[in-house]
Amino acid sequence: MHLMYFTEQPMSAWDPESTALDEVSIGNGRKQRVTALMHSNRYFSSKEASRLYNERLEEYEVVDSLGFDGIMLNEHHTAPFCMSPRVNMFASILARITKNVKIVLLGNPLPIWDNPVHLAEELSIIDMISGGRLVSGFVRGGGVENIQANANPVYNRERFEEAHDLVIKAWTQPGPFRWEGKHYQYRVVNPWATPLQQPHPRIWIPGVASKETVVWAAEHRYPYIGLNTNFDVSQKIKDLYTTTAQASGYEPGPENFGQLLQCHVAETEEKAERNAREFMWMAGEFTGLAHPVWGSPTGYGSASNRQSLIEIAAGRRAMVKPPAINVRRMERTFIWGTPDHVIDQLKTVLDNNRVGILGLWGNDGKIDHKDSLSCINLMGKEVLPAIRDYAKELGLKDPFEANAPLGINDAAPVLA
Amino acid sequence: MTSESISVCGGSVSLLRTGTGEPLLVLPRDNGQAPDTTFLDLLAQQFTVYAPSLPGFHGSNDSDWKWLMNLRDIAVVVGQMVGALGLSRTNILGLGFGGWVAAELATMSPAMVQRLMLVAPMGIQPKNSYICDQFVISTESYARTAFEDQAKFDAIYAAEPAFSQLDAWETDREMTSRLAWKPYMYNITLPRLLGGVTAPALIVWGDADRVVPVECAALYKAALPNATLETMPGVGHAVDLEFPAALAATINAFCKNNPA
Numbered sequence: 001m002h003l004m005y006f007t008e009q010p011m012s013a014w015d016p017e018s019t020a021l022d023e024v025s026i027g028n029g030r031k032q033r034v035t036a037l038m039h040s041n042r043y044f045s046s047k048e049a050s051r052l053y054n055e056r057l058e059e060y061e062v063v064d065s066l067g068f069d070g071i072m073l074n075e076h077h078t079a080p081f082c083m084s085p086r087v088n089m090f091a092s093i094l095a096r097i098t099k100n101v102k103i104v105l106l107g108n109p110l111p112i113w114d115n116p117v118h119l120a121e122e123l124s125i126i127d128m129i130s131g132g133r134l135v136s137g138f139v140r141g142g143g144v145e146n147i148q149a150n151a152n153p154v155y156n157r158e159r160f161e162e163a164h165d166l167v168i169k170a171w172t173q174p175g176p177f178r179w180e181g182k183h184y185q186y187r188v189v190n191p192w193a194t195p196l197q198q199p200h201p202r203i204w205i206p207g208v209a210s211k212e213t214v215v216w217a218a219e220h221r222y223p224y225i226g227l228n229t230n231f232d233v234s235q236k237i238k239d240l241y242t243t244t245a246q247a248s249g250y251e252p253g254p255e256n257f258g259q260l261l262q263c264h265v266a267e268t269e270e271k272a273e274r275n276a277r278e279f280m281w282m283a284g285e286f287t288g289l290a291h292p293v294w295g296s297p298t299g300y301g302s303a304s305n306r307q308s309l310i311e312i313a314a315g316r317r318a319m320v321k322p323p324a325i326n327v328r329r330m331e332r333t334f335i336w337g338t339p340d341h342v343i344d345q346l347k348t349v350l351d352n353n354r355v356g357i358l359g360l361w362g363n364d365g366k367i368d369h370k371d372s373l374s375c376i377n378l379m380g381k382e383v384l385p386a387i388r389d390y391a392k393e394l395g396l397k398d399p400f401e402a403n404a405p406l407g408i409n410d411a412a413p414v415l416a
Numbered sequence: 417m418t419s420e421s422i423s424v425c426g427g428s429v430s431l432l433r434t435g436t437g438e439p440l441l442v443l444p445r446d447n448g449q450a451p452d453t454t455f456l457d458l459l460a461q462q463f464t465v466y467a468p469s470l471p472g473f474h475g476s477n478d479s480d481w482k483w484l485m486n487l488r489d490i491a492v493v494v495g496q497m498v499g500a501l502g503l504s505r506t507n508i509l510g511l512g513f514g515g516w517v518a519a520e521l522a523t524m525s526p527a528m529v530q531r532l533m534l535v536a537p538m539g540i541q542p543k544n545s546y547i548c549d550q551f552v553i554s555t556e557s558y559a560r561t562a563f564e565d566q567a568k569f570d571a572i573y574a575a576e577p578a579f580s581q582l583d584a585w586e587t588d589r590e591m592t593s594r595l596a597w598k599p600y601m602y603n604i605t606l607p608r609l610l611g612g613v614t615a616p617a618l619i620v621w622g623d624a625d626r627v628v629p630v631e632c633a634a635l636y637k638a639a640l641p642n643a644t645l646e647t648m649p650g651v652g653h654a655v656d657l658e659f660p661a662a663l664a665a666t667i668n669a670f671c672k673n674n675p676a
Contacts (some may be wrong), residue, residue: 026554038552147552154590154595293554298589310582313554 001391002357002398003384004104005063005376006260009056009090010281011080012366013048023309024291029325030315036079036288037144049083056370057093059376066380069398070135072104072359077148079288088122091119095130102377102400106225106260106359107137110167111159112149117189119163120170123201124193130416132196137204137225138164138304140213142287143295146283154299157212159183171200197413202399202406204258204357209233210302218244218252221408223399225258225357228286230323234353235260237280248408254395255402257356261349262334262364265342265378276325276336278365292319293364308363324371339382341397346383347390356398358387417453417460422468424497427480431497435460438676439506441498442467442515445654446538446550447559447585452572454655458664460507462671466501468494470514472591473644474584481645487539487595487603488641491520498528507609509667511656512562512627513592516601519636521578523609530676532617532640533667536628542603542637545629549600550591553653555585561626572657601628610639616674617643620666622651633669644670 022039023031059072072088076082084090085106095102103126113119127134140160146153162181166189169177176188195201203215206225217224218241226234238257245252262279266272283289292313301309311317328334335345350358362379363372403412417434417613432449433454438464441546442456458464469475471493472484484490498506498599510518515537522529538547550558556577563569573581617640621633630647637645646666648655655663 024553025557034649039675068420101575150598152593154593154597291552292555297551297593298586299593307583309578310555311579312555314577314582316579316582318575 001083001100001388001396002069002258003387003402004072004102004357004359005068005379006072006359006361007056007363007372008074008076008081009061009083010278011044011049011052012281013045013052014043014080026315027415028310029282032289034289034291035282035285035390036290037148037294038291039079039288041078041113043080046367048374049274049341052083053374056206057097059363059369059372060094061097062373062376063380064101066370066376067384068101068380069238070104071098072106074106075109075125075145076142076287077145079144080284081218081285081288082343088126088404090300091126092122092129093264095126095133096230098130098133098388102133102135103133104204105137106204107139108162109139109141110184111140111156112145113163114168115162116184117170117186117191120167121191121193123167124171124195127195127197127201128193132201134197134201135204136201137206139206140210143293143297143300144290146285147301148296152299153297155183156300161216165347167201167241196416198281198416199410199413201408202413206258207210212302214240217241218247219255219408221245221248221250222258223256223258223357225260225359227260228333228361229259230333231352232255249333250408253397253402254354254356255397255399255404257353258359260359260361261332261353263342263346263360263379264336264338264362264367265375265383266336267338267374267378269337269341271371272336272338275367275371276334278367279334280325280364284325286322339378342383343386346387348354350394350396354394356396417456422497422500424500425493427471427477427493429471429476429493429497430469432456433465434467435463435465437463438671439464439466439503441503441506441518443475443494443508443510443517444470445511445562446473446513446588447555448588450572450657452657453583455660455664458660459667462668466503466506468497470494470517470591472594478587478591481591482594483656484591484594486517488518488524489522491517492653493522493643495521495525495528504528505530507531507671508535509535509594510537511535512653513538513596513601515539516603519606519613520617522613523606526613527616529613529615531671531674532613532615533620533670534617534636535620535655535663536622536625537632537636538596538601538628538641539603539606540632541599541604542629542632542635544631547629548627550589551597555582556590559585561634561657562622562652562654564622564650565658568658574603595676607635607639609613611641613640614642618649618667618670619643619645620655620663621645622648622653622655624650625653627653
């Protein structure tokens with residue numbers, strides 16, 4: 001069982017209740033409050049952010065010392081819910097200041113990279129400095145990420161796939177070679193930086209259940225990590241992944257599946273509940289409040305969702321609201337409480353989802369440094385050992401324990 | 417008015433044909449042919465009007481055109497469509513985005529152009545402002561931005577446009593994204609290329625245009641060697657839908673003053 005700690009690194013010095021709020025017109029007189037893309041960075045305080053960045057790094061060092069298997073990092077842009085606009089920055093720092101954890105990037109948004117060769121180089125350096133502790137996840141990037149990077153949403157999936165193929169080739173095939181693709185062209189690909197893990201670091205794919213991405217991950221034999229997906233959705237992901245895997249010639253196990261869920265631990269139920277409400281700080285949205293066409297620009301979403309996306313964009317149909325906190329608790333996509341309570345609930349999650357990778361989103365909103373550290377300590381000292389034992393009973397191995405193949409055509413990686 | 421399908425470059429494009437007289441190719445905006453054909457009907461009194469859907473936009477078979485990657489691609493397809501119609505020389509009228517297509521086509525095939533008439537075309541980068549970014553607002557908001565008088569929008573598209581219209585605009589937007597995502601709605605070399613278009617040119621612009629700023633009118637006039645500029649006070653982007661009779665009269669007068 002791979003147990004990893006996660007936080008979105010919120011810019012919590014920004015107060016959603018006290019600042020003037022930006023609104024945009026959705027159409028026909030309707031307004032939408034926004035906290036992403038067009039939400040002005042005049043509300044950003046570099047003084048407060050300087051403190052917050054350093055608090056997060058201190059927390060990650062504690063995570064590393066407590067026996068967590070990994071630290072999961074992500075990246076978002078132009079919004080206060082996430083202070084990490086380039087996942088490789090924190091990964092680079094963690095490569096040096098941590099000693100034990102896997103550095104799990106979930107992930108680099110490939111389509112917004114105009115130079116995937118530079119990405120391959122950066123990731124190689126992170127892998128080398130960390131001593132081969134990099135897990136290199138890739139994502140498509142949300143609509144907002146694509147718009148702010150001026151990456152054409154119509155080509156999002158094409159760029160994702162081509163950039164992936166180019167990164168893998170840059171990692172695995174000696175240069176110099178040429179690359180003449182549809183979206184990327186290079187006279188010379190010859191990076192003098194290659195991964196310590198050979199042929200390359202593991203690749204995990206996170207998502208919220210886009211069918212195309214689940215199928216793509218299964219075809220490549222990359223583990224798929226459901227982001228706050230409930231039992232029903234997780235089962236659908238598992239079914240689709242399994243069918244695709246079988247058609248690709250292998251039988252997936254727990255090492256092919258992961259789950260991120262919100263999980264806050266405190267000394268008392270009362271404190272845990274108080275802090276849990278902080279996760280709802282942005283109306284409970286995971287990726288900020290945005291105009292629907294920013295979240296899902298034309299050409300970005302699945303064709304099967306076209307009608308609902310059109311209706312939502314025109315303000316005819318309400319945007320899908322994130323589940324309320326009590327619904328999350330019932331569905332166990334959000335678990336909070338004392339260590340004993342959290343252990344019980346996580347066991348239920350493992351009974352149902354049978355995943356080999358479990359991400360615990362421990363802190364969010366305005367949960368302060370002290371309470372964040374307290375949560376991390378309780379997780380590391382009390383929750384993790386119990387869950388590790390339980391996962392062993394259930395036979396839930398992660399990709400490392402299972403020595404799982406790296407991909408559809410590769411064996412498990414080894415250090416160079 | 418008749419509707420037909422034209423095959424070109426391995427794909428199909430639908431075309432409305434109406435009227436008698438000199439040929440006039442009318443290229444629509446980036447949200448496609450409007451349901452109101454008043455303007456085309458007025459033009460049909462003087463011209464044989466050929467009004468195609470742009471390739472990949474609603475009304476064409478959009479799945480045929482996903483390979484198009486830039487504005488010049490679509491201008492080439494339109495040029496080949498003109499050939500397929502048997503026209504070696506024609507008047508070309510472009511509305512907004514269609515005006516940009518017309519301008520690019522004219523730079524490629526100057527001899528094809530009898531007269532070039534552009535109504536608030538995209539294509540040249542404004543110096544002091546920006547072309548309205550449709551990709552961060554809804555398709556309906558964008559369509560409304562073209563109108564100064566929202567009651568006229570409501571009369572043409574309905575206060576709450578039907579889902580079929582929203583769906584059509586979504587198709588249009590996807591194609592626009594393929595062609596003009598970046599740089600958004602201009603071609604940095606176009607002004608120089610327009611120097612080779614010697615046909616009489618008419619530029620019409622509403623000075624209240626909130627889609628393409630009216631400052632671009634002077635830039636087009638400076639780029640085209642034989643251009644006349646008509647500015648319409650208080651008028652927005654969709655001149656043909658808000659003031660069809662005034663625009664048709666302006667076009668007829670221009671053609672009369674610049675005989676073939």
